[in-house]
Amino acid sequence: MHKALSDAKFEELTIKHLAELRRNSRKLAGADWDGEDLLQETMLKAFRRYDGLSS
Secondary structure (H helix, E strand, C coil), X not given: CCHHHHHHHHHHHHHHHHXXXXXXXXXXXXXXXXXXXXXXXXXXXXXXXXXXXXX
């Protein structure tokens, strides 16, 4: 799959869950900034795995 299509498809699949993921990450971390870090790490791991599956 072309990289740009892969990026767009990942965004399409995840964007609808982003607000809930953000809320849960902040709640789990106990602080907004830590929650944002947790969310970024989670999304990065998910994208890397997704990109591997779509290759």
